[in-house]
Amino acid sequence: SQQGEEDPQALSIQEGENATMNCSYKTSINNLQWYRQNSGRGLVHLILIRSNEREKHSGRLRVTLDTSKKSSSLLITASRAADTASYFCATGYSSASKIIFGSGTRLSIRP
């Protein structure tokens, strides 16, 4: 299966701390995306990193990609209560219309 795996499955941290989530995948990719899903809602795109990029930033988000290890990480700095959600990585392949999602990390921010 091409489905990615995320680690940890669940993460609970104090507001203001940094949160790090990891994603591993099995086959070569063209790009990797991160999405957020609030409870009962659809997924919202956060950031996309291409296979020839190593790091990307967007506001409080930092994404890294290590294609040799087939892994990516999402760092959320200075977490806020509103960051409580599930976070998914999604890998894109040469068959560009196929975007495969990981199993997700449930992030809880304690006030």
Place this chain on the structure above:
Amino acid sequence: DTAVSQTPKYLVTQMGNDKSIKCEQNLGHDTMYWYKQDSKKFLKIMFSYNNKELIINETVPNRFSPKSPDKAHLNLHINSLELGDSAVYFCASSQSPNRGHEKLFFGSGTQLSVL
């Protein structure tokens, strides 16, 4: 002015029934998708259409039949519903994934409960 809208939001039905979920996007995107999210939150691709043509069909039972009347619409019809079909179904669209526009825009989901 919702970008990707799907109806209904909730669908409760008996085993054996036939039901449809509708999806429309007003973003002018070329590609639309159906994803299924199970109770453990695994999100699995089911179908992908590009300009009304089926391009991905991921080992989904024949009871599921997508239909794209035009590139702004992708409907999902399910025949002979089974208990295992209970899940949240998400519609999504992207601009032109073959030309580097892979970002997905999701609908808010249809929660299907089969009794």
